[in-house]
Amino acid sequence: VDEVGALLPVVGGTTTVPLVDGTQRVYANLDYAASAPALEAVAARVTEVLPLYASVHRGAGYLSQVSTALYESARQTVARFVDARPDDVAIITRNTTDSLNLLAGVVPDGGRVLVLDVEHHANLLPWVQSSERHGNRTTILPIARTVAETLDALRAELARQPYALVTVTGASNVTGEALPIDQVVALAHAEGARVAVDGAQLVPHRGFSLTSTDADYVAFSGHKTYAPFGAGALVGRRDWLDTGTPYLAGGGAVRDVRADRTVWQPAPARHEAGSPNVIGAIALAEACDQLAALPAGALAAHEEALRERLVAGLSAIDGVEVARIWPDSEAPVGVLTFTVPDHDPGLVAAYLAAEHGIGVRDGRFCAHPLLAHLGASGGAIRASVGVGTTSEAVDRLVVALTQYLSTGPAVRYEVVDGCWAV
Numbered sequence: 001v002d003e004v005g006a007l008l009p010v011v012g013g014t015t016t017v018p019l020v021d022g023t024q025r026v027y028a029n030l031d032y033a034a035s036a037p038a039l040e041a042v043a044a045r046v047t048e049v050l051p052l053y054a055s056v057h058r059g060a061g062y063l064s065q066v067s068t069a070l071y072e073s074a075r076q077t078v079a080r081f082v083d084a085r086p087d088d089v090a091i092i093t094r095n096t097t098d099s100l101n102l103l104a105g106v107v108p109d110g111g112r113v114l115v116l117d118v119e120h121h122a123n124l125l126p127w128v129q130s131s132e133r134h135g136n137r138t139t140i141l142p143i144a145r146t147v148a149e150t151l152d153a154l155r156a157e158l159a160r161q162p163y164a165l166v167t168v169t170g171a172s173n174v175t176g177e178a179l180p181i182d183q184v185v186a187l188a189h190a191e192g193a194r195v196a197v198d199g200a201q202l203v204p205h206r207g208f209s210l211t212s213t214d215a216d217y218v219a220f221s222g223h224k225t226y227a228p229f230g231a232g233a234l235v236g237r238r239d240w241l242d243t244g245t246p247y248l249a250g251g252g253a254v255r256d257v258r259a260d261r262t263v264w265q266p267a268p269a270r271h272e273a274g275s276p277n278v279i280g281a282i283a284l285a286e287a288c289d290q291l292a293a294l295p296a297g298a299l300a301a302h303e304e305a306l307r308e309r310l311v312a313g314l315s316a317i318d319g320v321e322v323a324r325i326w327p328d329s330e331a332p333v334g335v336l337t338f339t340v341p342d343h344d345p346g347l348v349a350a351y352l353a354a355e356h357g358i359g360v361r362d363g364r365f366c367a368h369p370l371l372a373h374l375g376a377s378g379g380a381i382r383a384s385v386g387v388g389t390t391s392e393a394v395d396r397l398v399v400a401l402t403q404y405l406s407t408g409p410a411v412r413y414e415v416v417d418g419c420w421a422v
C-alpha cells in the first residue's frame, strides 16, 4: 500500500507535531484534498530554477529567454498531462477557482450553462454570478438519488432547451464520487453542448485525458497536485478562449493599444495579463511529470486501497456514518466524509489533531448544497489521502475515533473561527 510514497516522497512527510499532552507525533496528513504537500522532486526543481528566473516574454536578456522557454515548456507539460488535443490551449491560472471563473467569462453570449448542485462552490458560484450578469443563463439541477437517475435528469434537461456548456465535477471534494464523465460528454455532445470538468480532485489522483473522454475543458490546481500554491490551469478548446472576454486586462494580453481601440491577443496570452507565476508553472509542470512517470495505475491502486481500508475501519465503528451521494457510483477517489451523529465535527477534528496528531478537515467543504443534501448542514469530517499517505495514518484515524467514542477527549476543546484551543 505504501510503495507509492517511497517512489514519490513528499516534503515534510515525517514532520512531527505537538500533542496536547506535551509529546510529539509524526503528523498523519489526511487532508490531501485541501492541499497536498509538495513532492521532494518539485522542491528540488524550484531550487534549481530560482537562480534562473527572470521576467518572461518581453526580455531580450539571457535569463528572460531561459525563463520564457521554461514557462512555455511548462505550459506544454501541463497540457500533455491532461492529454490535450493538438488544437487545445492551456492557460496558466492561479487555481481551479480562477480557471472556472475565467471559463465563465468566455461562454458565448446567450449560451446557457447547466450545472449540478453536487459541486464545490468553485464550480457553482462562477455560474451563479455569470447568470446574474448575463441574464439568467444558468440552470442548477438538483442531485438525483442515483447516478442513473442523475444522468436521466441531465438528458431530460439537455433535451428541454439548448445549452452551450455542462460543467461537472471530475470527483466530489466531499465524497470522492463522480458521474461517469464519458457518459456526461456523450449526452451533452448529442445536444450540442460542451463539457467542462472541475478536475481539482480528479487530475492529481487519477489523471485525466481530454482526448479519450472528449471533454472540452478541464480545470485543476497546483497545490492539490503536489506543487506549491498559486498556479493552476485551464486546458481545452481554443475558439471560446481565443475570442472571449479577456480574463484580466493589462500588459501582455494585447497586441496593440491606441487611444481609440485595443487589439487583444488570442489565448493563452489574452487571459494571462500581468507578470505570470513562472516558478509556480514550472513547479506544477514538474509535479505533472513526476506523477506521469509513476507505473500505470499505481497511484489509483494505492489510494483505492487506503480508501477501502478507511471505509472498512470507519464503517465498523458504531456511531460513525460514512456519507455517499449515490449508491451506484463507481470507484470514488481517495476522499471521504463522515459524521459522528450528536458530536460537533469541529470538536472531533480538534480532538484528532490535539490527541493523535491527525489532520482532517471539518465543516461544509465549500459545498453547502451538497452537505444539505447529505443531511449534514451542521458540518461533517473529511479524510483524504494521496501519494504520501500511509496505512498507519489511516489506521490511526480509526483507532482514534474508536477511542473518542469509548473514553471521550482528555480535555475540553473550544473551536473559534476554525481554530481550536483547550
Ligand code: PMP
Pocket (backbone or CB within 6 Å): 033, 034, 095, 096, 097, 098, 120, 122, 123, 169, 171, 172, 173, 198, 200, 201, 221, 223, 366
Ligand atoms: N473544485 C473542487 C472539487 C475542489 O475540491 C476545490 C478545492 N477544495 C476547488 C474546486 C477549488 O480549488 P482551488 O481552491 O485550488 O481554487
